[in-house]
Amino acid sequence: MMMASSNTPLLRARGLSKLYNGRGGCIGVDLDVYPGEVLCIVGESGSGKSTLLNALALRSPVNSGSLDYRTSEGEVLNLLTLSEQRRRLLSRTDWGFVHQNARDGLRSGVSAGANIGEPLMAVGARHYGRLRDAASDWMTRVELDPKRIDELPGAFSGGMQQRLQIARNLVTQPRLVFMDEPTAGLDVSVQARLLDLLRSLTSKLHLAAVIVTHDIGVARLLAHRLMVMKDGRVVESGLTDQVLDDPQHPYTQTLVASVLPA
């Protein structure tokens, strides 16, 4: 049974298209995400990476294609026809979404503890003491000082805000996390620590993740598998090392070649 569950995909997209006024967006994307797997989507600006991520996370409606999700009970849900109520519940209990800009994913008017506790309260937690314990536990796990639990997100640095956002997303123990450029806008040493944290959390929690990035370094460090997008289409996909060390498509070759040696 366990073997079967890790061999069937958690999220499966077939021919997924999202167009803006009949063009752009992403076109005919096939994609599988398996439990515990980190999938990176790379490509240049405007290649449709974020559009695809938003479509997968049901944050924007798609034009055509199919999208299935397998729940922890083994039930396969057609996400495109699912009721809004189920979608919300799913995105709160089974999924997380980490925004590029931490401020988009955090509530700036309430403390760090309330930010981490909010997803729990949204699914019915009504015990202040336990919410606080969960919040300080998660602050420790993302390497934030739990003494700062009552400070507003604005009091934290950019990298810390990003970690706070990650804590908020993982507190409901999701099975799948979507991340949109989680390390963009952070300086390199902070990036390195965040990547390190993400890598250890995904492996420790057996978390599947779909990460959008334009940074090949991030992809090499985190991803098991890689998808390369160009002009809304997936031009190449495969194991990370395979794609990066032996790129087949001309665009991927340019992408890999344009990384500056450190």
Place this chain on the structure above:
Amino acid sequence: MNARAAETSMTEGYNFAYLDEQTKRMIRRALLKAVAVPGHQVPFASREMPLPYGWGTGGLQVTSAIIGRADTLKVIDQGSDETTNAVNIRRFFARTTGVATTTHTADATIVQTRHRIPEHPLTERQIIVYQVPMPEPLFRLEPRVTECRKLHALADYGLINVKYYEDIVQHGSIATTYDYPVLVNDRYLTSPSPIPKFDNPKMHMNPALQLFGAGRERRIYAIPPYTKVKSLDFEDHPFTVQHWDHECALCASTESFLDEMIVDDAGTRMFVCSDSDYCHGRRGDGEEA
């Protein structure tokens, strides 16, 4: 006392209770829907009233739609029958309907109120009409009206607890003391209007019909008699009401909601019942003070 109507002569040229019959029918339709879906905000075509927004135009229209010639009206503002808002609205209905008015809670069939529920228990033959400035309990937490409606539709009320969590962090307890949101009939989150949380428990299983009108926001909602009304809280920080170390300086009540008043320049304080009728009644001078 009950013959107050005689004090003021009826004003000529207006329909009974000021509003025309079609408008009253429109409001009654909204009221019926509101009673059928307890706690749900029903939109209605709020009319301009001879009173500024924020002074009870919503409550005025609801009362106008339900009042009949046999009714006896009581109007209170912050518990008192003698404040400007109460006096003016009472006189408005005396002039436009000629119905009897009273200050005695027990004698009234309709009680229009701003910011209090009378201390004297209401009965099945009474209707209480609340004036509501902001009917949306999620207003300060979710600025988008469309999103608020979605949250109501999905009964998704975790946000309220986020606010209470923050209250406890900052003040050590839930610091909301008035307009404390309630869950009606285990379904809709509802604003009780800015009554003190002291009055929230009175809404639960109340035998009287409770109607709410918000004129500026154009919403009507209702809590039918004997409906479950729960004030939201945390398991380890349960809902509590205010308590005073004082008794009422006039009637010595220890059970009513007390107003704190500063009575001289030296800062001397006095605690008195906010419900003037209740206080008079206890002092045995229920007639004109």
